[in-house]
Amino acid sequence: xxxxxxxxxxxxxxxxxxxxxxALDSLAERPDLKEIFRAPIGSALAxxxxxxxxANDGAMHFGLxxxxxxxxxxxxxxxxxxxxxxxxxxxxxxxxA
Numbered sequence: 001x002x003x004x005x006x007x008x009x010x011x012x013x014x015x016x017x018x019x020x021x022x023a024l025d026s027l028a029e030r031p032d033l034k035e036i037f038r039a040p041i042g043s044a045l046a047x048x049x050x051x052x053x054x055a056n057d058g059a060m061h062f063g064l065x066x067x068x069x070x071x072x073x074x075x076x077x078x079x080x081x082x083x084x085x086x087x088x089x090x091x092x093x094x095x096x097a
Contacts, residue, residue, distance in 0.1 A: 007064065010064060011064055014056050014059050014060045014063075014064065017052060017056045018060075018078060019078060019082075020052075021049055021052060021053050021075075022075065022078045022079045022082050023082050024045065025049070025079060026079065026082045026085075028042070028045075028046070057071055
């Protein structure tokens with residue numbers, strides 16, 4: 001069965017939002033950024049990230065019919081991949097890029 005364009009775009013949007021949420025979480029764990037995330041701006045970013053995560057979870061669950069367990073699994077997979085990249089320094093621009 002072919003997926004409707006609306007459902008396709010909702011899936012793409014929620015996936016991209018999930019990537020941003022996980023990237024912010026991974027950045028907050030970097031030792032060189034700990035001070036920034038402790039400052040008032042970090043607190044505001046955390047609140048924003050949490051609100052975005054709740055809205056995105058709702059869209060994935062109620063809009064796409066993805067189970068809560070599947071959402072948690074997607075988050076874990078993405079977080080692990082991003083964490084490995086961030087801690088390896090791959091989030092920084094490459095020379096010559």
